[in-house]
Amino acid sequence: MAAYDQLHVFFFPMMAQGHMIPTLDMAKLFASRGVRATIITTPRNQPVFSDSIVKATTELGRRIQIVVLDFPAARAGLPEGCERLDLAPDDAVPNFHAACAMLQEPLEELLEQHRPDCLVADMFFPWATDAAAKFRVPRLVFHGTSYIALCGWYNLRVYDPFKNVTSDCEPVSIPNLPHDIRLTRLQLSPVDRGLLDSYSGELMKRVRESDVNSYGVIFNSFYELEREYADYYRNDLGIKAWPVGPLSLCNESRAERGDKPSIDEHQCLEWLDSKAPNSIVYICFGSGMASFAPNQLGELARGIESSGLDFVWVIRKGRGEGAEDEKWMPEGFEERTKERGLVIRGWAPQVVILDHQAVGAFVTHCGWNSTLEGVCAGVPFVTWPMCAEQFYNEKLVTQVLRTGVGVGSKKWMRSGNDGVKSDAIAEAMKRVMMEGEELKSRAKAYKEMAKKAIEEGGSSYCGLTALLDELTTLHSSRKH
Ligand code: UDP
Numbered sequence: 001m002a003a004y005d006q007l008h009v010f011f012f013p014m015m016a017q018g019h020m021i022p023t024l025d026m027a028k029l030f031a032s033r034g035v036r037a038t039i040i041t042t043p044r045n046q047p048v049f050s051d052s053i054v055k056a057t058t059e060l061g062r063r064i065q066i067v068v069l070d071f072p073a074a075r076a077g078l079p080e081g082c083e084r085l086d087l088a089p090d091d092a093v094p095n096f097h098a099a100c101a102m103l104q105e106p107l108e109e110l111l112e113q114h115r116p117d118c119l120v121a122d123m124f125f126p127w128a129t130d131a132a133a134k135f136r137v138p139r140l141v142f143h144g145t146s147y148i149a150l151c152g153w154y155n156l157r158v159y160d161p162f163k164n165v166t167s168d169c170e171p172v173s174i175p176n177l178p179h180d181i182r183l184t185r186l187q188l189s190p191v192d193r194g195l196l197d198s199y200s201g202e203l204m205k206r207v208r209e210s211d212v213n214s215y216g217v218i219f220n221s222f223y224e225l226e227r228e229y230a231d232y233y234r235n236d237l238g239i240k241a242w243p244v245g246p247l248s249l250c251n252e253s254r255a256e257r258g259d260k261p262s263i264d265e266h267q268c269l270e271w272l273d274s275k276a277p278n279s280i281v282y283i284c285f286g287s288g289m290a291s292f293a294p295n296q297l298g299e300l301a302r303g304i305e306s307s308g309l310d311f312v313w314v315i316r317k318g319r320g321e322g323a324e325d326e327k328w329m330p331e332g333f334e335e336r337t338k339e340r341g342l343v344i345r346g347w348a349p350q351v352v353i354l355d356h357q358a359v360g361a362f363v364t365h366c367g368w369n370s371t372l373e374g375v376c377a378g379v380p381f382v383t384w385p386m387c388a389e390q391f392y393n394e395k396l397v398t399q400v401l402r403t404g405v406g407v408g409s410k411k412w413m414r415s416g417n418d419g420v421k422s423d424a425i426a427e428a429m430k431r432v433m434m435e436g437e438e439l440k441s442r443a444k445a446y447k448e449m450a451k452k453a454i455e456e457g458g459s460s461y462c463g464l465t466a467l468l469d470e471l472t473t474l475h476s477s478r479k480h
Contacts, residue, residue: 303425
């Protein structure tokens with residue numbers, strides 16, 4: 001094994017697929033460099049990690065350990081078993097965060113007992129900075145998002161560019177960013193619009209503070225993808241940061257990420273193999289953190305059908321989507337499209353699909369993991385941001401990288417997302433698939449850069465080396 005086998009790093013991800021999946025990849029990446037990794041999670045989320053670690057090559061597997069903390073769902077007023085953020089109804093999200101905060105004490109017990117060399121804890125756990133400080137353990141923040149989103153978020157707060165804007169629909173430039181990034185007020189999160197309950201507002205304030213108060217921030221990104229924003233973050237905002245991604249390339253288990261796929265991998269591959277290269281559109285909107293209104297799902301189905309394109313469409317059984325009865329599904333849709341479409345209800349082996357040569361475009365909500373997975377696969381995007389920081393990620397894709405076109409998503413909405421017409425969906429899909437030669441060649445170039453970034457000597461490889469060297473120096477000084 002590599003040179004860092006004296007280091008022990010704790011990883012504590014938020015209990016949401018989009019946070020646990022890259023953290024598992026990250027723990028494997030650290031372990032591949034010799035580090036001993038401990039992942040902290042809760043009982044119901046344990047399989048996300050344990051199934052994959054058992055399958056990891058033995059030496060790597062031995063270096064990764066899982067510690068399970070009870071999740072105080074009932075104490076925080078949540079239904080028993082509600083241990084993942086996407087399972088919490090909108091009005092119970094503050095309760096979910098409150099339950100997470102109750103994990104500070106058991107975390108402190110673990111830190112006291114094991115005294116790791118570093119704690120990589122999720123952005124949503126700002127209290128982890130205080131816990132780590134008590135035992136002089138350096139705490140790194142993992143946001144699981146892009147540099148551009150964090151730079152935009154930061155400048156939005158500092159410059160308040162919406163202060164004197166009267167219209168909700170007027171695009172406003174976020175000041176001082178490397179590009180002219182414009183958003184409307186409707187595309188801001190409720191926290192950024194000052195609309196959220198005080199608990200969530202206070203939490204996000206603490207999240208921002210902990211970026212500055214902690215040892216630094218670790219990014220699932222790579223320098224070549226977000227060059228200007230990585231420099232801006234480090235040099236202009238002055239926050240220590242290390243890019244170590246794309247993490248999805250650092251994990252050999254590709255079919256089962258987060259959950260068990262609802263389709264047999266071989267059946268899925270067989271279907272894809274029967275299609276010509278670059279001929280299908282893959283449509284998936286993440287792990288279910290955001291949901292569509294039933295009407296919007298109907299529009300989506302009509303858009304897919306009228307595009308005339310071949311497709312794989314992942315339909316989630318999300319919160320309040322009417323997904324169970326699928327009354328929104330146009331009658332006869334599957335019969336009419338059965339030659340050209342594969343519908344996956346539930347969980348798809350996303351990375352396997354994206355990497356298949358038949359895939360020519362990815363319709364995505366711009367969740368950061370999906371965005372990076374698309375970048376690694378070299379596919380152009382149709383962007384459809386819904387919530388979280390996805391509107392910034394869309395700008396990265398459509399305006400900075402120029403590897404995608406948008407469907408025209410206008411409003412930040414976590415539940416019941418609505419407002420995009422079938423024509424716009426079909427149009428964007430056709431534009432990317434049929435006229436997108438330049439988008440495609442740029443997308444291919446970023447795929448190559450992503451691969452190089454994690455290879456020995458690449459930017460992310462060196463980013464991780466720099467971090468591990470620093471932790472080794474701290475390790476030695478703590479011993480004396
Ligand atoms: N994912 C998957 N199969 C699915 C849906 C999602 O494997 O059917 C994975 C996807 O590959 C990505 C993660 O779940 O790694 C979703 O993260 P992202 O940041 O894109 O979106 P979120 O779910 O956090 O909104």
